[in-house]
Amino acid sequence: MSTDPADARFGPGAARLSGHAALLLGWTPETFWKATPEELGTVLATFTPAEAGGIDRTTLNAMMERDCDG
DSSP: OOOOHHHHHHHHHHHHHHHHHHHHHOOOHHHHHHSOHHHHHHHHHTTSOOOOOOOOHHHHHHHHHHTOOO
C-alpha cells in the first residue's frame, strides 16, 4: 500500500469527477474511465461561455451617433 499523499487524494477526487461526468454528461463510469483527460477536457470546454468579441471604434462611433439622446 502506497504512503504517497497524492495517492490518498486521487481516489476521492477521481470519484467526484466521475460523478460530475455522470451528472453533466450522462457518462457511465466505464465511459469516464476509458476517456483520456484531453477528451474529458474537450467535452467540458463546451460548458464554458464563449469569449465576447470586442467592438471596434468605428462601430462604437456609429452606435453612439445612431442612439444619441439629442
